[in-house]
Amino acid sequence: MTDPPSASEVPPAAPADEPDAPAGLWARLAARPVVLVEDTDGPSLWDHLDHHLRLVKARPRLRADLVTSRQEEAGVTYYVVKDPVALAYYRFKANEYFILTLLDANHEVRDLVPAYSQQYRPIRPETVQGFLDRVEGFGLLEQGRQNLYSQLMAHLASRLASRLGALLRFNYTLPDTDGWTQRLYRVVRVLFSTPLVWCWSLLALSGLIPLVLGWYRLGSDLGGVFASGWELVIYALLLYGSVAVVIIIHELAHALTCVHWGGHVHKMGIMLYYITLAAYADTSDAWLFPSRWQRAGVSLAGPLSTLVCGSLGAWVWWLAPADSLPAHLALMLMLATVPFSFTNLNPFLEFDGYYVLSDLTGIPNLRRRSFEYSRLWLVRRVRRHQPLPTVTAGQRRIFLAYGLLATVYFVVFLVVPLALQIPVLLQQFGPVLGGVLVLALVLLFSQRYIRALIQRWQARKQTR
Secondary structure (H helix, E strand, C coil), rough: CCCEEEECCCCCCCCCCCCCCCHHHHHHHHHCCCCCCCCCCCHHHHHHHHHHHHHHCCCCCECCCCEEEEECCCEEEEEEEEEECCCCEEEEEHHHHHHCCCCECCCCCCCHHHHHHHCCCCCCHHHHHHHHHHHHHCCCCCCCCCCHHHHHHHHHHHHHHHHHCCCCCCEEEEEEEEEHEEEEEEEHHHHHHHHHHHHHHHHHHHHHHHHHHHHHHHHHHHHHHHHHCHHHHHHHHHHHHHHHHHHHHHHHHHHHHHHHHHCCCCCCCEEEEECCCEECCHHHHHHHHHCCHHHHHHHHHHHHHHHHHHCCCCCCCHHHHCCCCHHHHHHHHHHHHHHHHHHHHCCCCCCCCHHHHHHHCCCCCCCHHHHHHHHHHHHHHHHCCCCCCCCHHHHHHHHHHHHHHHHHHHHHHHHHHHHHHHHHHHHHHHHHHHHHHHHHHHHHHHHHHHHHHHHHHHHHHCCC
C-alpha cells in the first residue's frame, strides 16, 4: 500500500474574514492585452490561441464512477478519491475538492475562478488550469477521442518496452481476485479474532529466544551447510521454494487484513524480477478506511506473518538434531525471513514499517514532507526570513524528529559504508577503473536526490 499522490496545486483556504474576489476579476483579466505576434524564440500565434481558448472555453467533467471518502486527520478534512478502473487513489484537500465538485460540464474554467475566489480567496486562472491539468493527468476527467497517431505510438512504445522487459522480468496478474479473497477470508476469519492475533504476535517475537540462546552455534551450523557439497544445491532449491511460500503468505496477510475491515482486493499477482521471486497484493482500498489503526494494521500484517514463519524456523533449528536436514533448512529459512522482516519494519526505508508510521501519525508522504520541512527549518537558522510551511505543533515535532533520525540513519548505514569502499575499489582496480566504479557507485546511490534537485530547479525556473 502506497501513499496516494497529493494533487496540491491550489493555494490553501484563506481565513473567513479575507475579502472576496472582486466582481470584475475575470473582466479585468480578459481585458489584459495578449500579444499575438509570432516570435521565432517563443510561442507562436497558434500556441497563444490554443492556450487562451482552452483556458476560457473548457468545460471539464469529473468521471461519474469515482468513489470518494471523506477523512479527518488532526482536525483537517481530506477527500480520498478512488479510481475503480485503474485502482488508483488520490488525496485532495477540502479547497481542492471544492473545485472537483464544480467539474460537471456546466462550468467553464473561467467560472471556477470566481467561484473559488468567493469561497476561499482570489486565485489566478493559470493556477486553476494547472490543477485541472494534473487532475486530467490522473485520469479523473471524462476523456474525448485521443489523437489516433498518439494512440498508435503509445501502443508501439508499450509493446517494445514490454518485449524488452520480458527478457529479464516476468509478471503475472491474476484475474479479479476480490471474489476469492472474500471467500478465503470467510474460511480463515477466526484467525483475526483478538485472542489469536495476540497469539500470532507473541509467536512472532518468540523466535528471538532460540536465536539468542543458540547464537554460539550459529557460525558452526552455517559452516556445515556451506560445506555440504552438492547437498547445498538441494538446500538452496528447497529454501527458494520455502521463501516463495513465505512471500505469498506475506501478501495474503495484507490482502485478508484489508478484507477483514471491509476493503476489496481486486489485484494480486506474482513476478520474477531478475530471477528473484516476488508477489504483490493491491490493498489500496485501505486508504478509504476512516481509522488510521485499521490502515496501519493492513501494513503491519505482512511483516507479522513473515516473522511468524521465521520464528517457527528458529524453533525448528533449535530443537532439531544438529547437522540434520530439518535443522539446515530451518536455519536458512530463519536467516532469510527474520532479517527481512526487521528490514521491512524499518521506518526509515519505504517499506511496510514506514507506511505503518505514516498511518499512525496521520501524515501522508511523511518522508518527503519531513525532509522538506527539516531542510527549510535549517535554512531558517541562517536566514531568518525563510518561511516555513504551516503545520501543527505535533506535525512540527514529528517532521523534525523523523527528518533528523532518517538523516542519521542514512549517513551511518549508507554514506559511511560507501565511503569505506572507495579506497578499497581504488586500490583493487587502480585509479582509472576504480575511479569509474566509484563514480558509478556514487551516482547509483544519489540518483534519486539528483533527480529531486533537478526537478526543484526546474520548478523554480518556471515560477520566475
